[in-house]
Amino acid sequence: MKHWFYACRPFLAAAILLLCLPFTPAQAQNPFTDRLPPLSPAVTQRTVRVAIYHNPPLAGISAEGKTEGFFVDLLQYIAEREGWQVRYVFCSFSACLDMARAGQVDLVPVVAYSDERAQTLSFNRETVLNNWGEVYTRKGIKLESLLDLNGRRVATSRGGIYADELKKMIPNLGITIEMVELGSYQAVFEALAQGTADAGVVSHLYGELYAEKYGVSRTPVIILPVSLHYAAPKGANEDLLNAIDRHLVALKADPHSVYYALLDKYLGHLPSRRTPWQHWALIFGGGAVALAGAVSAILYRRRAVQRERALQASRAALEEETTGRAQAEKALQEAEARYRLIFENIVDVLFVLDANLCLQEISPSVRATFGYEPGELIGQGLPKSGLVFSEDLPRLLADAERTFRGEDQPMAIYRFVAKDGSLRYGAVTAAPLILNGQAVACIGSIRDVTERLRAEEEAERIARQMEQARRLESIGLLAGGVAHDFNNMLTAILGHIDLALMDTPEDSPLRANLAEARASGDRAAQLARQLLVFSRSQPIERAVLDVGQVLQDILKMLRRLLGEQIAIRTEVAPGLWPIEGDALQLQQVVMNLAVNARDAMPQGGELTLQLENVTLDEEYARKVPFARPGHFVRLAVTDTGTGMPPEVLEHIFEPFFTTKPKGEGTGLGLSTVYGIVRQHEGWINVYSEVGRGTTFHIYLPALPERAVATRLAVPAEAATGGRGERILVVEDDERVRRFAVTTLEAYGYQVGQAGSIREALALFAQEEGAWGALFTDFILPDGTGLDLLAAIYAKRPGLPVLLTSGWAGQALVGRERGYPFLQKPYGVGDLLKAIQQILSSSQGSRGEAS
Secondary structure, three states, X not given: OHHHHHHOHHHHHHHHHHHOOOOOHHHHOOOOHHHOOOOOHHHOOEEEEEEEOOEOOOEEEOOOOOEEOHHHHHHHHHHHHHOEEEEEEEOOHHHHHHXXXXXXXXXXXXXXXXXXXXXXXXXXXXXXXXXXXXXXXXOOOOOOOHHHHOOOEEEEEOOOHHHHHHHHHHHHHOOOOEEEEEOOHHHHHHXXXXXXXXXXXXXXXXXXXXXXXXXXXXXXXXXXXXXXXXXXXXXXXXXXXXXXXXXXXXXXXXXXXXXXXHHHXXXXXXXOOOOHHHHHHHHHHHHHHHHHHHHHHHHHHHHHXXXXXXXXXXXXHHHHHHHHHHHHHHHHHHHHHHHHHHHHHOOOEEEEEEOOOEEEEEOXXXXXHHOOOHHHHOOOEXXXXXXXXXXXXXXXXXXXXXXXXXXXXXXXXXXXXXXXOOEEEEEEEEEEEEEOOEEEEEEEEEEEOHHHHHHHHHHHHHHHHHHHHHHHHXXXXXXXXXXXXXXXXXXXXXXXXXHHHHOOOOOOHHHHHXXXXXXXXXXXXXXXXXXXXXXXXXXXXXXXXXXXXXXXXXXXXXXXXXXXXXXEEEEEOOOOOOEEEOHHHHHHHHHHHHHHHHHHOXXXXXXXXXEEEEEEOXXXXXXXXOOOOEEEEEXXXXXXXXXXXXXXXXXXXXXXXXXXXXXXXOOOHHHHHHHHHHHOOOEEEEEEOOOOOEEEEEEEEEOXXXXXXXXXXXXXXXXXXXXXXXXXXXOOOHHHHHHHHHHHHHOOOXXXXXXXXXXXXXXXXXXXXXXXXXXXXXXXXOEEHHHHHHHHHOXXXXXXXXXXXXXXXXXXXXXXXXXXXXEOOOOHHHHHHHXXXXXXXXXXXXXXXX
16 A cells, blocks of 8 residues: 555645645654664665575575565565665575674574574564464374473474574473484474474474475474564674664554565465555546545554554563463473473372273383383283282272272272282372363372381281290290299109108009009109290200210111101201200200101101301391390201191290190190200291291300310219218298108108298207208298308308209209209109218318318
């Protein structure tokens, strides 16, 4: 429209004068051109070198070889009015910028402004167009965000602002892409079409026009809204840039200008506003048309002002929208980056299931937890993935269905199968993802709790062992007390049987009955001794021993005991450390375990006895009751028998517990073993499984620096009677005291008796200490035998003494003080022999002193 307006200016002037309209020259001034710098004569008649790169529809070369495009035609329009001679130089975009920076060209069209580029280039002030970058993909690839570019080949225009921005964004997103830099947007689309790139970044305008031609797909991912300008060498050609700005302001203010016509031509955004019939009417219509033209001019000015205001408002709205979109995109990118950072670095395994229970996403932590790569599981249905242990799969699927129904599901533990086939325990929490009131996915996490559960199981096992140990200790105290009282009763029973036998003729029918009663008493005494061993109250004869030799000494007996159906195999490690202990009791341990093994192998089998040195550390000691760090000799007794279930293992060391039929066992074999081992300051572990046999591990403290001592057997002396020696018997149990007094008197001793310390001291004082020996129980109603000795020794030092008790632990106390000890129950021979020994020792001491 502006063309015919300029052509008809003479007619309009005449019409205005004739009509005498109140319209002054000041009112005809353009409000936009008033802001522009004045036209400089220096710009006329000059050659302008323009570097142009292929970027249709803004700039480029047509198929016929013609230079064209929105920026090219606009510049040509301005050049014609400024008197410039334009000479084009064709180059790639990056080469064009380099030529401008080097001053080899005067202008470069279609350059996006950035603060970085403004350091080396000058730009015209007025924005020519706004644009932004968009990401396109080849067919078959779907992108929802920049994060989906991870691991892909991305084509960009070399030196382009969108490529530069993408390079800056990549490190912050935590992804890796392979950049393919090409010479133009056309080359980017060609790379996508040929499959040499997965995605490409081009300007919005280029993509709008050519995406369909190359068969590429636009994605919702945009990059950096920009304003497009003409650029010149830094600090040079300001006159050219000022002239361009002056024309741009005027052209953009006129909705009928060539600026909008070129937009229609190249971008198709604005409809054509040419009206040919008005043009011909103005030429041939004369004054009437001139009058109409004048009126049109007035109306135009008003419309121009309105248009400019509308444009300014639209520009502000566009800038606000662009800024808002950029901020939203940035916020989205930051949120996605944070999500991706959490998703890819969290220790727990995060997963997303669709409504068909198909794994849509799974975090990289699945690699460390279960050994799978995420790609091996994504896209697979959970039932067929093999990740969930088959026995737990029905329960997990039922819980997943409840989750999709929106029901609250507490954390649950399932077993998972790692890639190496091992089982792992995972604590799973999940929740539905609700969209439009419907659960479309299930989002959850798996926390590996395998080690925690194993630690809890181990702690529970240790707690059970400790509880069992405490129970055994309690039972041991009870057993020791029972044995003590039992021994007192047996002493009286066996003693009086012995006395009865002494008074019964050999041919008396009562003698056989008394002998049978004596034999039963002996078996009862053996039972009491076993209880004392279990309670660790039976004193042991300690010596430095070679356990290998102790084992060797009973092998022949073991073979006779076990029979030919059971093979015995021994493994004794060389250089076995010595221990301190009682050889007979250790042999009893082996015998009892061998008998148990024989009963567990009724069809025959193999018994293995192993001896080796072991050194234990603090970590092992913390896991096993009674264990401690140090050097030990370990005896392992293994059979190939039927084994024991867990409920039996918990009770095997308890007295009187037996799995044998009634009447076939006392249940004291293993409790005796337990007591002997604990009395040797060791401990015992048992491992058994039904159908796979049993192994006992016995740990005995070793003495690596000690040598085994040679022990000589001393034959016992025959018991004889006394010759009137005076013996003071102190015993609170009347039946035992009566037996002891009767026996000693029958064998020629003079005997005094008391039931307490008070009575004994009174009798001692009454006889003025004229006693040859003291025979006293360890436990008395008003004190101990040691208390009695202290009071007597204050008046008569060196009096021969013999201590006795049914609680053998007190024997250790007496022996530590240097006093002889007689264990209850005892018979006539035991008592006479012990009294004879203390009297003989006393006489020998006096003889040496004389």
